[in-house]
Amino acid sequence: MTGFSTATKGVYAIAATPFHPDGRLDQASVDRLTDFYIGCGVDGVTILGVMGEAPKLDAEESLAVARQVVKRAGALPVIVGISAPGFATMRSLAHGVMDLGAAGVMIAPPSTLRTDDQIVGYFRQASEAIGTDIPFVLQDYPLVTGVMMTPEVIRRIVTDNPACRMLKHEDWPGLEKISAIRAMQAEGRLRPLSILCGNGGLFLDFETERGADGAMTGYAFPDMLVDVVSAAHRGDRAAAHDLFDAHLPLLRYEHQQGVGLAVRKYVLMRRGAIASDAQRTPAGRLTEASKREIDFLLTRLACHDSRANAMILAPV
């Protein structure tokens, strides 16, 4: 099955979009990267998010990427980011990717929204515009969008829109928000909702303990995310934190606005998941000093996690 539901648990990888150094889509790496994510044991893949350089693809390219990933992913659900300045573009892309077999779409609010009612109204209009039969993920990422949603606003959106099945939680700080939403559900004020956490995974250790169902983020070690979420869900707290803490220095380094994607693509390239760490313009570029710092962090990580070790042996 390629669906996702309000009961979805586990890890969805936010997929990078691989390019050749000259800016063309690297189709071979699209397959290789999809295979890599599958090999990491993820439960789904999310494409065409901000970290997938979605705005740098035109309409045709977006569909081409979606087609290829959906096909390669097979039974693995694929969610597609469709955020755009207007509903017409969102509807076109949503219909296009659902026809291709996507499991659903993801929508972030535009940065112009301010009041509670504006935010709630936007998602009602957006769901109507794309079709209320298309399942969607509500993306809550104030650091990037500037839009702040209270738990009550999220409750209203979820209640208004049956098609909303999942919250991509990446508020920061955001632990109390998870607790507040889970409390609403315990009180019967809110229907079931899957919560996967983004924000680079920076608080994943505690987010799972607060009630999150897992992660949806693009950290270049999705296999670590899978293991941390799995340990947390089986109650092995020490294992979850030990593994998470071992990765935290690198994860924190990747969690830098602007340049973070460059770090991520560089590590994915070093792990052999993509052929080049090229980004389309505009892009934050890594200096040699930054690359040396990442290599240093990988070397240190290798003492704790053999996956880093294996990677270091791979040719750069």
Place this chain on the structure above:
Amino acid sequence: MTGFSTATKGVYAIAATPFHPDGRLDQASVDRLTDFYIGCGVDGVTILGVMGEAPKLDAEESLAVARQVVKRAGALPVIVGISAPGFATMRSLAHGVMDLGAAGVMIAPPSTLRTDDQIVGYFRQASEAIGTDIPFVLQDYPLVTGVMMTPEVIRRIVTDNPACRMLKHEDWPGLEKISAIRAMQAEGRLRPLSILCGNGGLFLDFETERGADGAMTGYAFPDMLVDVVSAAHRGDRAAAHDLFDAHLPLLRYEHQQGVGLAVRKYVLMRRGAIASDAQRTPAGRLTEASKREIDFLLTRLACHDSRANAMILAPV
């Protein structure tokens, strides 16, 4: 010829995009509105700007509107807004409309830009991305974009990019900026550049006196804009101000963020230029109270400008 140049003077109408009440494009009104602008004596038309509800059209619809307007406008130059979150979409649209016969494109900076270098760098990358042979208008509208460009930043952009032929000036307050740019040219520090003023025309009376070449805005009486610019350019200051002041109460009313487009489309409908004032979602709607206020302003305007008079007789 359908070109525009650094010497362009006069009035470019920011065109509304006509919709049927059910949201479909109103193609008959696209022609009617284009004819209306020609009848008003404008020197060009700009389509797919923010006030043309560009983000509410998908890629195909954008091209369809451009094709129809360019064809109907005949010898009149048509400029097309291509601002988008990423260069790929901008390049696709720019190439598409230039192939159709557009005179050039217009680019506003994304709201994430802050430093001088970021702004300058953005326009260099944008011009390279769409092709440096495509003439473009630099849109400077801080109230909407949040991006503030000093005269020096504009000088750098214009100097960097030979394809930049015109400034759509809509900074507010902005009179000193026009003077500063013209002073740079007088000092030989800046090459020729057409300056057309937007911002709803709220300071057009003085902008022409400071050295602007005219207006590029969507006020529902483009014929007034044409007359004001014409009077200013022939040195008839009293005539320019008298006509401008007669329109100022309505112009000020139309110059309301969010609801302004509803006012504009309502007046265009009342003038018979479009069949319906419908907007696509999301849209600011006019209440009955607002419509009565606009009607009141039109009645008062009719005492000063017979064009308003003629319109009032038209069937609503």
Place this chain on the structure above:
Amino acid sequence: MTGFSTATKGVYAIAATPFHPDGRLDQASVDRLTDFYIGCGVDGVTILGVMGEAPKLDAEESLAVARQVVKRAGALPVIVGISAPGFATMRSLAHGVMDLGAAGVMIAPPSTLRTDDQIVGYFRQASEAIGTDIPFVLQDYPLVTGVMMTPEVIRRIVTDNPACRMLKHEDWPGLEKISAIRAMQAEGRLRPLSILCGNGGLFLDFETERGADGAMTGYAFPDMLVDVVSAAHRGDRAAAHDLFDAHLPLLRYEHQQGVGLAVRKYVLMRRGAIASDAQRTPAGRLTEASKREIDFLLTRLACHDSRANAMILAPV
């Protein structure tokens, strides 16, 4: 009586703070300006707002200005802006000026507030911090604060805080907000509340018709504001609009963010109300070109309003 109430009607002048060219407070002009406002027939004066350069006074100077104005204003109520980054400063200033005989204080929300609950919570905490016995004006000025309050949020603030007696309405566009608040009251959902409009007076003609009680703004012809509000309240619509429209070209010119205060002080100086148009740093300065434009507008205004005429004869 020096109070203001939920039934207050008329015009409150937002007072400028007069400085000598060297930056010292100009105490003689403080008296002269207060007399000028009284002579204009205003119903109250508001000091230490943004346009009163409040942040450029230290704590002692703020109290000194308040002391002098309250004393000179006699029976005329004086409201004092106390907005500050923290409650301690607000409390100190509020207590200080109430002890001096101020009628109340005015509070604008800090620009960091986003969600409805944050805004409502802020005003509850602010009122508690300064003392719930101190009457306050709720300032709603999104263009400057970035904080957007729905009518429902205003209802919650007014209902929460018995000390809130007045709304300084300067949302833009804002006509529907006045109608919405008045409708809430008609439905019995909101207690009485005075609404005085700011935003430079740019929509005062219609604001009074929508139910506003008058104006609280600093336009340099407060006597015009008094006459417009008076005409509107006695139902003489034509007189109100005719006078308003005659002033609109100048009023619009004064309504420029940043440089607007320089325009205002220049006209006040030309009217003889203050000795110098000096501002403390940082300040938007008028160029010679701007001064000529203002003089031109005053000359044109004199054809419609003899008050402008009288002023022009005054020595500059």
Place this chain on the structure above:
Amino acid sequence: MTGFSTATKGVYAIAATPFHPDGRLDQASVDRLTDFYIGCGVDGVTILGVMGEAPKLDAEESLAVARQVVKRAGALPVIVGISAPGFATMRSLAHGVMDLGAAGVMIAPPSTLRTDDQIVGYFRQASEAIGTDIPFVLQDYPLVTGVMMTPEVIRRIVTDNPACRMLKHEDWPGLEKISAIRAMQAEGRLRPLSILCGNGGLFLDFETERGADGAMTGYAFPDMLVDVVSAAHRGDRAAAHDLFDAHLPLLRYEHQQGVGLAVRKYVLMRRGAIASDAQRTPAGRLTEASKREIDFLLTRLACHDSRANAMILAPV
């Protein structure tokens, strides 16, 4: 000597301001906390910053805190944050604290600044306003201020203002900015300047390696900061990173906008440095769940750093 210079190295603690649960200043804890910082081996203390709840103190209280800390700190330099909405308040506070024996002041730009010239102009005016003989720290914290300064803008500010002796670097991401500034100095384009890093210390491990002179932040283990900077400066890279990494899970937890100060005060209280973790309103509060998470992090930290161990034995 109580001065700081362009050659200052080491760690300045951003001091919390201790309150009693009822909101009064806790003077005993002011002394105790100052002693704690001295005991941690810091090279200076910075008071009345954002994390010192400066906006929640009125003018008198600010001076009282400064007086007490300066006296208790003895030979240790004390820097005082003076950022305020206007220069008059800044000047008053600056003169007041310098008279008390402060080593200098710290200035952050107001959030309204946008263009390079506005930022440069602000600091020139600010230094003139407070007096060009008062040494100041330039605070560069875009995440909080919204103001983005390029290395070139920093170069202009430092060059313009001889009184600027230090950069509080807390841009994020910000490693390249340190390298860029140091490169300017190597090229002879910029005079000497101390760089201490804030931003909660989140990248301190690499910041020192990029050329920073140390840290100026409020992490509740200033003794760790001292050891990390010391290890880095003596070239013991492994020791610096090992210690830093051991603290990173807690440091990351403290580095949460809004609630971070509550975390910090809670840990300072657990370490016995202050009597209560009370904050004045408005304040982010810790839930019981959060406290348990912090305690858990402290327990884990104790395995790596005996200082955490010692603290856990202290009575709560």
